[in-house]
Amino acid sequence: MDSQLVVLxxxxxxxxxxxxxxxxxxxxxLVDLESRLGGTCLLRGCIPSKALLHVAKAMSEASHLTEWGxxxxxxxxxINTMRAxxxxxxxxxxxxxxxxxxxxxxxxxxxxxxxxxxxxxxxxPVGNTPLADDRVRFENCILxxxxxxxxxxxxxxxxxxxxxxxxxxxxxxVPESLLVVGGGYIxxxxxxxxxxLGSRVSVVELTDGLLPGADRDLVRxxxxxxxxxxxxxxxxxxxxxxxxxxxxxxxxxxxxVDRKVQQFSRVLVSVGRRPNSDGLGLENTKVQVDKQxxxxxxxxxxxAETHIWAIGDVAGQPMLAHKATHEGKTAVEAIAGRKVAxxxxxxxxxxxxxxxxxxxGLTEIEAKAQSRxxxxxxxxxxxxxxxxxxxxxEGLTKWLIDPASERVLGCGIVGAGAGELIAEAVLAxxxxxxxxxxxxxxHPHPTLSESLGFAAEVFFGTxxxxxxxxxx
Numbered sequence: 001m002d003s004q005l006v007v008l009x010x011x012x013x014x015x016x017x018x019x020x021x022x023x024x025x026x027x028x029x030l031v032d033l034e035s036r037l038g039g040t041c042l043l044r045g046c047i048p049s050k051a052l053l054h055v056a057k058a059m060s061e062a063s064h065l066t067e068w069g070x071x072x073x074x075x076x077x078x079i080n081t082m083r084a085x086x087x088x089x090x091x092x093x094x095x096x097x098x099x100x101x102x103x104x105x106x107x108x109x110x111x112x113x114x115x116x117x118x119x120x121x122x123x124x125p126v127g128n129t130p131l132a133d134d135r136v137r138f139e140n141c142i143l144x145x146x147x148x149x150x151x152x153x154x155x156x157x158x159x160x161x162x163x164x165x166x167x168x169x170x171x172x173x174v175p176e177s178l179l180v181v182g183g184g185y186i187x188x189x190x191x192x193x194x195x196x197l198g199s200r201v202s203v204v205e206l207t208d209g210l211l212p213g214a215d216r217d218l219v220r221x222x223x224x225x226x227x228x229x230x231x232x233x234x235x236x237x238x239x240x241x242x243x244x245x246x247x248x249x250x251x252x253x254x255x256x257v258d259r260k261v262q263q264f265s266r267v268l269v270s271v272g273r274r275p276n277s278d279g280l281g282l283e284n285t286k287v288q289v290d291k292q293x294x295x296x297x298x299x300x301x302x303x304a305e306t307h308i309w310a311i312g313d314v315a316g317q318p319m320l321a322h323k324a325t326h327e328g329k330t331a332v333e334a335i336a337g338r339k340v341a342x343x344x345x346x347x348x349x350x351x352x353x354x355x356x357x358x359x360x361g362l363t364e365i366e367a368k369a370q371s372r373x374x375x376x377x378x379x380x381x382x383x384x385x386x387x388x389x390x391x392x393x394e395g396l397t398k399w400l401i402d403p404a405s406e407r408v409l410g411c412g413i414v415g416a417g418a419g420e421l422i423a424e425a426v427l428a429x430x431x432x433x434x435x436x437x438x439x440x441x442x443h444p445h446p447t448l449s450e451s452l453g454f455a456a457e458v459f460f461g462t463x464x465x466x467x468x469x470x471x472x
Contacts (some may be wrong), residue, residue, distance in 0.1 A: 001029075001031040001133040001135070001136055001137070001387065002136070002137045002138070003027060003028070003107070003136055003137070003138050003139075004027040004028070004139050004140070005018075005021050005025045005026045005027070005028050005029070005138065005140050005141070005142065005335065006028075006029045006030075006031060006121060006136055006138040006140075006141045006142070007028065007029070007031070007034060007142045007144060007147055007366075008029055008031050008032075008039065008113055008121070008141060008142065008143050008144060008153060009031075009032060009039065009127060009143065009144030009145045009312070009314075009322065010032035010034060010036075010037040010039055010108075010144075010146055010279075011038065011039020011040060011041055011122065011144060011312060011321070012023055012038075012041050012042070012312075012321040012322070012324050012328075013039075013311045013312035013323050013325055013327055013328040014030065014032070014039065014142070014144035014311075014312070014324075014328065014449065015030065015037050015038075015039075015097060015101070016203065016324075016325040016328045016329060017311065017328030017331060018030045018101070018104075018106050018333050019100065019101070019104055019106065019347065020328070020332045020333075021332045021335070021336075022040050022105060022106050023104065023321075024332065024336050026332075026335075026336075028104075028105075028106045028107065028151075029106070029109060029136060029190075029399075030101070030107065030108050030109070030112060031070070031109045031110075031111055031113050031121065031123065031136070031140075032108075032109075033112055034110065035110050035126075035127075035129070036094040036097075036098070037085075037089070037094055037097040037108070038093060038094050038097060039102065039144075039146055039149070039235070040148075040166075040323055040404060041096070041321040042090060042093055042094060042097075042148050042167040042419070043090060044165075044169050044323075045049040045165070045169075045337055046321055047089060047090060047093060047165075047372065047382065048086050048089070048090060048169045048353070049165075049169060049186075049189055049193070050084050050352055051060075051089050052082075052086060052169070052171070053086070053189060053192060053193055053194045053352050053354075053363065054168045054194060055193070055196070055197075055320060055355075056192050056193050056196035056197070057198050057322050057355070058376060059075060059149070060159075060196060060354055062145055064391055065296065067391060069328045070138060070375075072181070074280075076254065077174065077197055077198065079173060079174060079197075079237055079304050080459075082094045082171065083170075083171050083333075084172070086169075086171070089437050096219075098433055100173045102385055103205070106185070108121065108373075109131070109136075110126050110127075110129045110187050110330040111123040111124060111125060111129070111131060112124040112125075112126055112173025112211055113136075113280070114131070114281035114284075115278060115280075115281035115284050115287075115308075115343045116135070116281065116284060116305070116318050117282060117285065118284075118285040118286060118308065119137055119138060120135055120136070120137055120138075121135065121136045121138065121141070121279075121306070121448075122133065122134060122135055122196065123127060123136065124296070130190045131455070132133035132468045134231075135175065137321060138307075139307065140307045140308075140309065140327065140335050141307065141308045141309070142308075142309045142310070142311060142331050142332070143280075143287075143303075143308060143309065143310040143311070143314060144310075144311050144312050144314070144324065144328065145275075145276040145277065145312075145314045146275075146276050146312060146313045146314060147273040147275050147276055147314065148270050148273060148274060148276055149164035149165055149166065149269075149270070149272075149273055149274075149315035150272045150273055150274045151164070151269070152271060154241065154242070155181070155239070155242050155267075155269050157242060157244050158244075159244045159249075161244065161248070161249050161265070161266050161267065161309055162242065162244075162249060162266070162267045162269060163266060163268050163269070164268070164269055164270070164384065165190060165266065165270055167268075168190045168194075168268050169190075171398070172247075174194065174199055175194070175199050175264075175265035175266040175395065176199065176200065176265045177199060177200045177201075177202070177231070177263075177264045177265045177266075178191070178199045178200070178201050178202070178264060178265065178266050178267070178268060179201075179202050179203075179204065179239075179249075179251060179262075179264040179266075179267045179268070180202070180204070180267075180268045180270060181204055181239055181267060181268065181269045181270060181271060181272040182203075182204075182205065182206030182213065182269070182271040182272070183203050183204075183209075183210040183211065183212070183233075183235070183362055184208070184270060184271075184272065185211060185351040186270045187203065187268060187454075188203070188210065188211070188222075188353050189349065189351065189352055189353055190267075190268055190270065190364035191203055191226075191227075191230060191268075192229070192353050192354060193469050195229045195230055196229075198263075200231040201229070201230045201231060202230065202231050202232040202233070202262075202264070203226075203230060203232070203233050203234065203235065204234040204237050204239060204253065205233075205235050205236075205237070206236070206238050206255075207233065207235070208235050208236050209223075209235060210222065210223055210226070210235075211235070211351065213358070213365065214351070214359065214363070215363050215364045215365055215412050217358065217364075217378075217396060217398070217412075217414075218357050218359065218396065218412050219414075219424065220282070220414075221355055221389070221394040221395065221414050222351075222353055222357060223413060225321045225354065225355060225394065228355070229290070229354075233379075234253065234255075234256065235256060236255050236256040237253050237254065237255035237256050237257045238253065238255055239252070239253060240253065240254045240255055241250050242267065245263065247264040247265075248264060248265055249263065249264050249265075249266070249267045250262075250263050250455065251263070251264060251267065254459055255351070258281075260269060262348065267314050273313065274292075274293055275292070275293045275294050275295070275313055275314040275315075276314055277289050277293045277294065277314050278293065282295070282336055283446050285303075285305045285308060286305040287303045287304055287305050287308055287310070288303065288304045288305070292350050294312050294314065294315060294316040295310040295315050295316075296315075297309070297310050297315050297316070297334070299330040299332065299341035299342055299343060300330060300334035300340060300341055300342070301315060301327050301334070301342060309331040309334070309335070311324055311328045311330075311331055312324030312327060312328070313329035314342045315327060318349060319414050320347065320349065320393075322347070322348070323344075323347050324393075326344070327342050329375055330342040331336075337465070338416035344430070345429050345430050345432075346360040346410070346425070346426045346429040346430055348422045348423070348425075348426050350418065350419035350422065351365070352419060354416075355394060355395060355414055355415045355416055355418065356413075356414070356416065356417065356418035356419050357413070357414045357418055357423065358411040358412070358413045358414075358418040358419050358422035359410065359413070359422070359430040360410065360411050360422050360425050360426045360429060361373065361400070361408070361409055361410035361411060361425070362400050362409040363400070363410055363412065364376065364400065364410075364412075366410075367400060367409075373403060374400045374401060374402065374403070375400075375402075376398055376399070376400055376401075377397070377398060377399045377401060377435070377455050377456060377458040378393075378396060378397070378398040378455060378458060378467070379397050379398070379451050379454040379455035379457075379458055379463065380396055380443060380466070381393050381394065381395030381396060381397070381448070381451060383445075383452055383465040383466045384448065384450065384454070385445075385446045385465075386445075386446040386448050386463070387415070387416075387448060387451075388452065390416070392415060392416040392448075394414075394415065395413070395414055395415020395418070395432075395448070395451070396412075396414050397411075397412075397413045397415070397451035397452055397454070397455045398412050398413075398455055399413065399425075399435060399438070399452075399455050399456055399459065400412075401435050401459055405434070405471035406433055406434045406435050406459075407432055407433065408425070408428050408429055408433055408434070408435055408437065408438065408456075409429065410425075410429065411425030411428075411429070413425075413451075414453075415448065415451075416448065417448060419448055421448060421452065423452075423455040424449065426451065435456045435459050435460075436456075438453060438456035439450060439453055439457050439462075441453065441458045454466075
């Protein structure tokens with residue numbers, strides 16, 4: 001069969017690209033291994049994890065009400081009902097995507113695909129799904145094959161007690177104890193879920209801090225909270241071996257750990273993700289792949305094979321669904337002949353723990369690495385009326401500002417709902433707003449969003465709710 005555009009991968013980048021291309025009048029075929037659209041994000045990533053984190057958040061908020069004289073009995077957890085509810089969320093969204101694809105006349109094919117050459121995909125059936133044709137010739141192809149959890153061969157034991165993030169989201173049970181290997185956002189989010197459900201959660205991280213790469217002042221309140229919620233946080237330590245003992249996994253540690261050998265009911269190995277660029281036959285094309293496995297692309301997401309494009313996780317960091325979506329739309333518009341480029345000033349990142357952490361644009365760590373002079377204006381949520389009223393005073397909002405032009409370059413937030421609040425900062429950075437533009441935008445009172453305006457006022461030394469005169 002022939003197709004004007006083939007999209008290889010049905011995740012947020014892939015289906016967004018396919019739908020936009022169809023809207024622009026292209027004949028579109030979408031090929032994916034899964035029987036349902038959504039990719040890792042929807043089927044075993046972003047959406048199910050956030051659904052479970054919602055449960056953890058609700059349980060945590062209920063426990064906080066004891067300060068107001070309201071108490072509840074210890075929750076009774078029906079893991080089967082929770083698992084079914086999670087699956088219902090996924091099914092609702094995937095079903096909606098299928099209907100939208102049908103209305104847009106996007107042809108969906110469930111198959112494994114290989115590039116025979118720069119113009120042809122060879123298809124292999126998956127499961128019992130028959131194929132009308134085993135080859136697709138295309139004018140253009142968008143590679144949106146995503147990524148998968150990184151694996152450490154020494155930890156790849158033939159037991160369900162050692163899980164990756166996908167296995168953890170299956171929610172087979174609530175283990176008595178859980179070790180999370182890796183202090184990144186995926187491990188901390190899943191650790192938060194299991195701790196809320198009743199597991200004794202321990203985290204081991206090779207570096208000297210959680211969330212390597214995030215600004216330390218944002219991580220600090222989260223570390224303090226997790227130190228209470230988790231059984232143990234082991235920094236500057238690593239796992240050197242794991243042994244399946246049947247009813248538990250025996251783990252041997254090295255580094256800053258008092259008890260070098262411990263046993264856990266389950267272990268979650270969460271040490272990052274790797275791009276799905278192998279096994280696709282890219283060697284039969286001109287497409288170039290770097291040492292990390294990422295496909296090399298230009299500003300329009302075009303590869304060295306000029307009619308093959310790459311977006312999302314397979315095209316480089318950051319591995320975020322919303323980045324993939326915008327890359328997919330950029331690629332489609334470029335195919336349509338529009339003058340476009342993927343050149344964002346700010347790609348927001350959110351860690352959906354409790355408290356949440358979010359940032360966009362330049363970070364202090366990046367500014368230091370670039371020897372770039374910035375001024376940082378911070379507003380502590382302890383001075384926020386809204387934060388005081390809801391008992392979430394651990395938060396912090398900060399702007400990174402160019403002292404010469406007074407343009408906002410970056411923003412970081414830690415606190416309840418930080419992921420929702422960061423959107424204003426993204427818009428400000430993308431629009432090249434000055435810090436005065438933020439202060440002169442009236443924020444509703446009393447809200448946590450006010451902290452963005454208050455932090456901007458700190459830059460001028462005029463914040464109403466704290467006294468921080470500007471240094472001359």
